[in-house]
Amino acid sequence: MTTLTQLEARRIALSAQGLDRRRTERAEGARRPGIADIRRVLARTGLLQLDYVTVVGHAHEHVIFSRIGPYDTARLDDIAYSRREYTEQWAREASLVPVEWWPLLRPRREEFRVRPWGFEATFNQLSNYAERVVDEIRERGPLAAEDLDAPEGVERQMPGTWMRSVPRAVLETLFARGRLAVAHRRADRSRAFDLPERIVPEVHHDRVLPREDAHRELLRHCARGLGVGTAPDIADYVRMPIGDARPRLAELAESGALEVVHVEGWREPAYLDPSARRPRRVSGCALLSPFDPAIWFRPRLARLFDFDYRFEIFVPEAQRKWGCYVLPFLLGERLVARVDLKAERKDGCLRVRAAYLEDGAPRDEVASELASELRLLAGWLGLERVVVERKGDLATALRRDLRYPN
Secondary structure (H helix, E strand, O other): OEEEOHHHHHHHHHHHOOOOOOOOOOOOOOOOOOHHHHHHHHHHHOOEEOOOOOOOOOHHHHHHHHHHOOOOHHHHHHHHHHOOOEEEEEEOEEEEEEHHHOHHHHHHHHOOOOOOOOHHHHHHHOHHHHHHHHHHHHHHOOEOHHHOOOOOOOOOEEOOOOOEEHHHHHHHHHHHOOOOEEEEEOOOOOEEEEOHHHHOOHHHHOOOOOHHHHHHHHHHHHHHHHOEEOHHHHHHOOOOOHHHHHHHHHHHHHHOOOEEEEEOOOOOOEEEOOOOOOOOOOOEEEEOOOOOOOOOOHHHHHHHHOOOOOOOOOOOHHHOOOOOOEEEEEEEOEEEEEEEEEEEOOOOEEEEEEEEEOOOOOHHHHHHHHHHHHHHHHHHOOOOEEEEOOOOOOHHHHHHHOOOOO
């Protein structure tokens, strides 16, 4: 069995995610990344977990920015909703996935548990209404919840749930079960739904695989996205139950599609994508979204980078250790800092509410590189300046490099 050092595993992982090289299009007037660049990122990550929280920017859009720099987000919508190369599915939560994954996620759709908790009984009682919704979409084309009347005799609103209304809950359930697909996102980012056969190409829509085959193919894609990972790491990429993942991964290893390796310091064996690059050094430089696939599984993040990370947006303010919306900062082969950010669009500024240096990281170099990244991010978000508050042990050096008064 091949043995990898922690550093080798980290380099493989960063390369697999497209974070192993510094972006070169920094200079003003340089070529703006286009559709081909976005496609290359999506080919590396495999999927994007969707998130429309606007504390900084939409997290899934930031994933692409971290790899190619300032790009036109309309190009991502074009790839997904106009060119139909990607589609929305429940994969790792709500996600954009390649249309080729439609048959691979069929078991997920068939086993979907109705949300929110307790709505399944209501949905079953509304079966006639649900069929009318499908028929109405068939006749009228893509519809959103706001286009539909509530079922007769049923209160429209669903207070206290993210669904907010019965029509939306019914649409979302039909979508999750594969009866509907997402046609596009409206200006307010709400989903408009259509029949899946109008969204997913026939070759993928009509492809039916046995459950085990679908799981094997899906896990192969996940392993490629990670480069190297344990069974729990790979299963988490699409939130597959570990009991389903382990036997399929063993079969992939037996067939040679994956290689079983030992990573120093890891308790259990890992699976290596045989096609993964093994760079001798990594020179990445990027602020990473909290939902970046390179860091979203926290146990793996701790093993690879010795980086303890918790997304604290839902933690009461008094109990937060680092801040509301903290982004790790990658420099070279390490996560060297964490930065609590907020985009204040009315004031035209990207506010650094706190900045912390990781132990052993070179303060001056980190501050200089982070200042450049913050300027780049602010410009992409359409903000005029970066404002740094005094909180955190990196704040003073960062204020200096941003020429902000101390």
